[in-house]
Amino acid sequence: MKGTVRFAIWWLKKQLLATLGILLAYFVITKVLFSTSVSTSNVFLQNFGNIIAGAVAFLLPWTWFLEGKHLAFSMGATRKGFFLVGQMHKLPAVLISLMFLLLAGQRGLPVVSGAVSAFAAACMSECMGIWSCRMGRKGLILFTIMAGLFGGLGALGSMGVFQDIGFVLQWIQNPLLPWGSLLLSAVLLAVSWQMFRKMDV
Amino acid sequence: MEKTLQAKALTKVYNKNKKALDGVDVVFRPGCIYGLIGRNGAGKTTLLSCLTAQANPTQGEITYGGEKVWENAAVLGEICFAREMSPILFMGPNTYKVKDYLRAARMYYPHWDEAYAKRLVEQFGLEPKKRINALSKGMLSMLTIVLAMASMAPITILDEPVAGLDVVAREQFYKLLLEDYENTQRTFIVSTHILEEAATIFEEVVLLDKGKILEQGNTEELVSQFHYVSGKKEDVEQAVEGMKVLSQETMGKTKGVVVRCGAEQLEILQQNTTVDISPMNLQKVFIALTTSNCKEA
Numbered sequence: 001m002k003g004t005v006r007f008a009i010w011w012l013k014k015q016l017l018a019t020l021g022i023l024l025a026y027f028v029i030t031k032v033l034f035s036t037s038v039s040t041s042n043v044f045l046q047n048f049g050n051i052i053a054g055a056v057a058f059l060l061p062w063t064w065f066l067e068g069k070h071l072a073f074s075m076g077a078t079r080k081g082f083f084l085v086g087q088m089h090k091l092p093a094v095l096i097s098l099m100f101l102l103l104a105g106q107r108g109l110p111v112v113s114g115a116v117s118a119f120a121a122a123c124m125s126e127c128m129g130i131w132s133c134r135m136g137r138k139g140l141i142l143f144t145i146m147a148g149l150f151g152g153l154g155a156l157g158s159m160g161v162f163q164d165i166g167f168v169l170q171w172i173q174n175p176l177l178p179w180g181s182l183l184l185s186a187v188l189l190a191v192s193w194q195m196f197r198k199m200d201v
Numbered sequence: 202m203e204k205t206l207q208a209k210a211l212t213k214v215y216n217k218n219k220k221a222l223d224g225v226d227v228v229f230r231p232g233c234i235y236g237l238i239g240r241n242g243a244g245k246t247t248l249l250s251c252l253t254a255q256a257n258p259t260q261g262e263i264t265y266g267g268e269k270v271w272e273n274a275a276v277l278g279e280i281c282f283a284r285e286m287s288p289i290l291f292m293g294p295n296t297y298k299v300k301d302y303l304r305a306a307r308m309y310y311p312h313w314d315e316a317y318a319k320r321l322v323e324q325f326g327l328e329p330k331k332r333i334n335a336l337s338k339g340m341l342s343m344l345t346i347v348l349a350m351a352s353m354a355p356i357t358i359l360d361e362p363v364a365g366l367d368v369v370a371r372e373q374f375y376k377l378l379l380e381d382y383e384n385t386q387r388t389f390i391v392s393t394h395i396l397e398e399a400a401t402i403f404e405e406v407v408l409l410d411k412g413k414i415l416e417q418g419n420t421e422e423l424v425s426q427f428h429y430v431s432g433k434k435e436d437v438e439q440a441v442e443g444m445k446v447l448s449q450e451t452m453g454k455t456k457g458v459v460v461r462c463g464a465e466q467l468e469i470l471q472q473n474t475t476v477d478i479s480p481m482n483l484q485k486v487f488i489a490l491t492t493s494n495c496k497e498a
Contacts, residue, residue: 001274002274003274003278003308003309003310004309006308007305007308007309010304010305010308067295067296067297071297071302071305072305072309073254073255074255074282074284075281075305075306075309075310076253076274076277076278076280076281076309076310077274077277077309078254078272078273078274078277079272080272081274198257199257200250200255200256200257
């Protein structure tokens with residue numbers, strides 16, 4: 001466990017740096033390059049940039065999870081230690097979601113619910129990652145599709161892009177959402193842990 | 202008390218019906234170089250993965266010094282399994298740099314020797330800033346060797362360490378292995394297909410075939426039981442009567458057979474001047490055992 005914690009902290013530093021880079025790119029693209037005029041196409045580009053940035057931020061923990069898993073197990077990590085510490089790597093995804101929500105002018109409950117749903121989406125993707133490991137190439141393709149889907153959805157939902165569409169703002173502001181997201185996260189974590197527990201490398 | 206790595210009645214089934222290991226019982230004593238040999242698909246890597254808790258056995262128990270290996274961080278820190286790296290993205294540490302890979306190893310292995318690792322990296326000409334997926338097959342092998350050696354783990358396992366290495370690098374590896382063994386007296390388990398070169402390194406050998414242990418024991422003692430008997434067909438058949446014949450080949454009027462016999466039987470055999478008796482090496486014994494349709498002559 002000690003080795004896993006040290007390894008995770010070191011890797012998290014790298015991830016946070018990458019997240020910072022993504023945020024910087026986001027600001028450059030959306031706030032500097034497209035700040036002179038507001039048009040429909042610019043709004044679309046901003047949102048598109050958000051989706052890409054969000055999806056990349058969500059992908060980072062998966063990279064850690066899949067590649068780190070092989071490395072850590074081959075070096076003697078226990079499954080329990082790796083799984084627990086692995087959850088730490090959702091932090092960049094949650095941080096980036098919070099950032100988008102705050103930038104979108106959201107406060108209070110939507111911010112919390114957005115962060116929780118981002119965590120749930122990341123957990124779901126982890127589950128997909130675990131399945132993909134057991135399913136070989138087909139699983140990897142499925143994983144990529146699901147990662148993109150959940151990453152994209154998580155990014156969209158968390159940064160308030162749906163506000164432009166109109167109806168998701170209502171969804172985000174539903175007071176039951178944080179609890180629902182928490183429940184979903186708990187279920188997904190339990191399922192993925194059960195799968196992870198008996199996994200071969 | 203000397204700590205042994207032990208597997209009892211180990212069975213591993215893949216995809217509900219593919220038995221990769223079938224009731225394997227094996228003990229690895231401390232201070233010994235073991236050779237784990239077997240044909241492709243014999244179950245070598247599965248056995249090593251189970252021994253190091255990287256694969257979950259379907260049945261059976263694995264212990265080190267009496268303690269279970271599964272989910273036991275303290276025990277797992279004492280065992281290093283330097284396995285072949287997969288070139289598939291996400292199926293191994295492909296995007297890690299060499300230095301990051303070794304840095305991770307430093308965090309995991311309690312006995313890690315950083316100075317030794319640096320010396321080996323230099324000796325093998327590995328570039329620390331290069332990503333693993335950019336390394337050649339030979340360089341990948343060298344990296345796994347660096348990991349195994351510098352881990353200083355009491356049980357060090359190498360899976361196909363010389364795959365992809367040229368003959369000079371292979372010689373360097375064998376020399377390094379023996380030097381290290383002389384200094385540390387730790388246990389090495391080496392899985393390899395290049396038996397001709399490695400045979401002299403192994404003190405003990407474990408021969409795996411179709412998921413079962415076919416033979417295990419002292420290499421010299423095992424090899425000394427096998428002989429190649431050749432001569433006229435009738436003379437050979439008469440000479441090996443009552444002995445265990447593992448393989449035979451007939452070329453016209455001459456015949457050659459591989460027999461397994463004890464000291465007494467060998468003495469009788471040597472008294473027969475009509476046939477030639479030659480000793481065998483581990484590779485030939487391995488071929489005879491794994492391709493044999495054993496029968497009593």
